[in-house]
Amino acid sequence: MRLSTATREAIEGYLYIAPWLVGFAVFAAGPMLASIYLSLTFYKIITPPDFVGLDNYIRMFQDDLFWKSLWNTVYYAAVFVPVSIAGSLCCALLLNQRILGRTIFRAIYFLPSITPIVATAFLWLWIFQPNVGLANYLLDLIGIEGPRWLDDIQWSKPSLIVISLWGAVGGGSMLIFLAGLQGIPIELYESAEIDGAGSQAKFWRITIPLLSPSMFFNLVLGLIGAMQMFTLAFVATSGAGQTRPAGGPAYSTLFYVLNLYNHAFDYWEMGYASALAWFFFLILVLLTYWQLRLSRSWVYYEFDQGERW
Amino acid sequence: MPSHGRVRLQQALLQAPTYLVVLVLGVAFGLPFLWAVLTSLKLPREIFLFPPTWLPEDPQWFNYVEVFRQAPLALFFWNSLKVTVLTGIGQILSASLVAYGFARFRFPGRNILFLIMLSTLMLPPQITIIPTFLLFKWLGWLDQLRSLYIPPWFGGGAFAIFLFRQFFLTIPREFDEAAKIDGANSLWIYFRILCPLSVPVFVTMGIFSFLGSWNDFFGPLIFLNTTAKFTLALGLTYFQRVVSIGGRATEHLMMAAAIIMTLPCLLVFVLLQRYWIQGIVMSGIKG
Numbered sequence: 001m002r003l004s005t006a007t008r009e010a011i012e013g014y015l016y017i018a019p020w021l022v023g024f025a026v027f028a029a030g031p032m033l034a035s036i037y038l039s040l041t042f043y044k045i046i047t048p049p050d051f052v053g054l055d056n057y058i059r060m061f062q063d064d065l066f067w068k069s070l071w072n073t074v075y076y077a078a079v080f081v082p083v084s085i086a087g088s089l090c091c092a093l094l095l096n097q098r099i100l101g102r103t104i105f106r107a108i109y110f111l112p113s114i115t116p117i118v119a120t121a122f123l124w125l126w127i128f129q130p131n132v133g134l135a136n137y138l139l140d141l142i143g144i145e146g147p148r149w150l151d152d153i154q155w156s157k158p159s160l161i162v163i164s165l166w167g168a169v170g171g172g173s174m175l176i177f178l179a180g181l182q183g184i185p186i187e188l189y190e191s192a193e194i195d196g197a198g199s200q201a202k203f204w205r206i207t208i209p210l211l212s213p214s215m216f217f218n219l220v221l222g223l224i225g226a227m228q229m230f231t232l233a234f235v236a237t238s239g240a241g242q243t244r245p246a247g248g249p250a251y252s253t254l255f256y257v258l259n260l261y262n263h264a265f266d267y268w269e270m271g272y273a274s275a276l277a278w279f280f281f282l283i284l285v286l287l288t289y290w291q292l293r294l295s296r297s298w299v300y301y302e303f304d305q306g307e308r309w
Numbered sequence: 310m311p312s313h314g315r316v317r318l319q320q321a322l323l324q325a326p327t328y329l330v331v332l333v334l335g336v337a338f339g340l341p342f343l344w345a346v347l348t349s350l351k352l353p354r355e356i357f358l359f360p361p362t363w364l365p366e367d368p369q370w371f372n373y374v375e376v377f378r379q380a381p382l383a384l385f386f387w388n389s390l391k392v393t394v395l396t397g398i399g400q401i402l403s404a405s406l407v408a409y410g411f412a413r414f415r416f417p418g419r420n421i422l423f424l425i426m427l428s429t430l431m432l433p434p435q436i437t438i439i440p441t442f443l444l445f446k447w448l449g450w451l452d453q454l455r456s457l458y459i460p461p462w463f464g465g466g467a468f469a470i471f472l473f474r475q476f477f478l479t480i481p482r483e484f485d486e487a488a489k490i491d492g493a494n495s496l497w498i499y500f501r502i503l504c505p506l507s508v509p510v511f512v513t514m515g516i517f518s519f520l521g522s523w524n525d526f527f528g529p530l531i532f533l534n535t536t537a538k539f540t541l542a543l544g545l546t547y548f549q550r551v552v553s554i555g556g557r558a559t560e561h562l563m564m565a566a567a568i569i570m571t572l573p574c575l576l577v578f579v580l581l582q583r584y585w586i587q588g589i590v591m592s593g594i595k596g
Binding site: 006009010011012013014015016017019020021022023024026027028030031032034035038091094095097099100105107108109110111112114115116117118119122123124125126127129131132134137140166169170172175176179224228230231234235238257260261264265270273274277278280281284285288 | 321324327328330331334335337338339340341342344345348356357358359360361403406407409410411413414415416417419422425426429431432433435436437438439440441442443444460462463464470495523524526527530531542545546549560563564566567568570571574575578582586589590
């Protein structure tokens with residue numbers, strides 16, 4: 001039997017994407033469906049899942065720690081994301097100027113983002129050491145008595161934000177802004193100057209609108225990443241050998257995924273944790289959808305969006 | 310020439326505030342790392358001095374050996390290497406082949422499948438982790454390194470597929486057609502025409518893949534149990550627990566361990582900086 005060229009091409013195409021099709025079924029679609037079912041059950045691994053309807057979701061909304069973890073996560077994301085984007089933009093603007101040693105500075109700024117998160121947590125646990133740490137020593141030099149950083153309920157979240165900023169500001173988003181800046185035609189600035197525009201006007205009327213696609217990209221990715229905060233908090237707060245549970249002190253750094261992890265892999269409450277996971281997924285989808293909607297009013301594309309595909 | 314030099318000096322003076330800010334930021338980004346390096350070379354009794362001393366009295370390079378004695382760090386390193394290499398090969402091979410399928414073949418449902426594939430970019434790993442854990446338990450993959458390096462062989466993730474596909478689309482189809490007329494089959498075209506022309510994107514994806522599995526903490530934390538199986542990321546937290554028993558000063562060792570874990574990333578950056586930066590920019594613009 002001879003197959004037509006089109007059929008042959010289709011069969012070959014399916015064969016090439018087959019690994020992904022299998023992976024999608026086994027590692028994405030299957031688990032997602034399974035976790036819907038699990039979220040409706042009481043399941044502690046040792047006994048088979050027991051269908052309980054919406055009990056897990058009801059329990060979730062009555063659970064103080066759930067609200068606490070949601071609040072901690074929102075707090076973290078709401079501070080970290082805007083500050084890191086503004087910081088990255090400032091760094092990119094600085095490094096876009098003609099200065100000596102630009103490549104060296106770019107490498108130094110980039111260095112923290114190369115450092116693995118676990119190593120970053122180690123570095124900062126030591127710097128934020130309350131008694132002899134570098135941070136409090138430097139503050140001491142200018143006459144300020146430093147806080148107890150990660151050990152202090154008031155300061156634990158800001159400390160984690162500082163650490164995250166260190167690892168993020170000079171990294172990928174700065175590079176994306178730099179590329180965006182270098183893509184702005186100089187003629188635009190020149191003709192604006194002829195029209196008598198000052199540097200303020202040039203910045204707000206040319207630079208910012210033309211960078212808005214990069215900003216949008218960094219915003220969407222940054223927000224999704226920030227909501228998923230886990231490793232840094234886990235290592236830094238269970239850390240330094242004090243065998244204390246992650247998320248402390250007093251649950252002040254219990255982020256959403258940390259809470260989910262505790263329920264799933266510490267208390268083995270797979271049903272309840274699946275409900276947490278599904279609610280989390282819903283939040284992320286809504287957040288992304290909302291950003292896409294908002295983006296229409298502030299993101300400026302030089303070309304038709306259709307062309308991007 | 311002297312007048313030229315004076316102009317440059319004048320320019321530099323005008324830029325003085327800029328330089329000041331650039332320098333301050335440079336210190337903010339660089340100092341924590343420098344501090345870790347200095348600490349890693351100190352003696353235990355120097356650690357808790359207050360005010361702290363900047364330079365170690367007598368640089369203790371031996372600390373970097375001591376680290377390997379305190380915990381099976383070499384074994385963790387080996388496990389990480391194994392996972393990283395096997396993940397890298399699987400991810401790059403499968404993602405590029407899948408991308409080839411999407412970029413070069415027409416088949417029913419291609420566009421909708423591609424959109425579904427892209428939408429998994431948004432899928433946080435936390436949503437699938439519990440059923441995946443149960444699946445691996447059933448398969449007997451728990452506490453096995455294969456739980457980390459086998460899944461990437463199935464498509465290698467939406468981001469990788471997308472990056473490869475975008476790159477393949479920029480290669481003129483005429484090259485394929487010419488080879489086809491000469492009787493080449495599609496696999497030959499992939500290996501002999503597309504791959505050689507796509508070296509940059511392969512290198513870029515290699516870097517991303519390396520970073521992803523080298524730094525991964527969530528996966529090993531959930532799937533691995535016994536110390537002998539730990540990767541470096543997980544092993545470091547184990548190390549942290551073990552060395553601090555007894556309350557001695559251990560920060561010099563912890564800093565040494567953190568630096569050891571960072572060194573391969575630094576090495577990759579120094580060697581492949583160009584591809585690394587290009588990759589980030591490429592994903593930022595096309596994403």
